[in-house]
Amino acid sequence: MVYCRSKEGQLIEDTVEKLDRWAEYFEDLLHDKTEEEQQPKVVEKRRQENNEIQQKIEEPTRYEVSRMIQEIKSHKSPGENRISAELLKIGAEQLIKRIYQRNSPT
Incomplete structure (x- = not known):
């Protein structure tokens, strides 16, 4: 039997749940949901750092x-x-x- 893990790391045995998990996984890939996108403060901080670096480049x-x-x-x-x-x-x-x-x- 082939297993799959949930986002929480638990093993999924049920076939329907596995299919749902794979669908969720590929949906996340499609929409490129990264941790940064989920944390706007981190994204804004990195943008500011990039702007500062760009200003320093001659x-x-x-x-x-x-x-x-x-x-x-x-x-x-x-x-x-x-x-x-x-x-x-x-x-x-x-x-x-x-x-x-x-x-x-x-």
């Missing part, structure tokens, strides 16, 4: 961005965005210019 300089683009390995398959390393390298100057124009305060 924007990369143009030089750093340029250097990172040049360090991308050539002759590799493009990623999900289908942009090859070679294309990024060829257009690096214009790309960096546009990134910083778009993000500059107006």
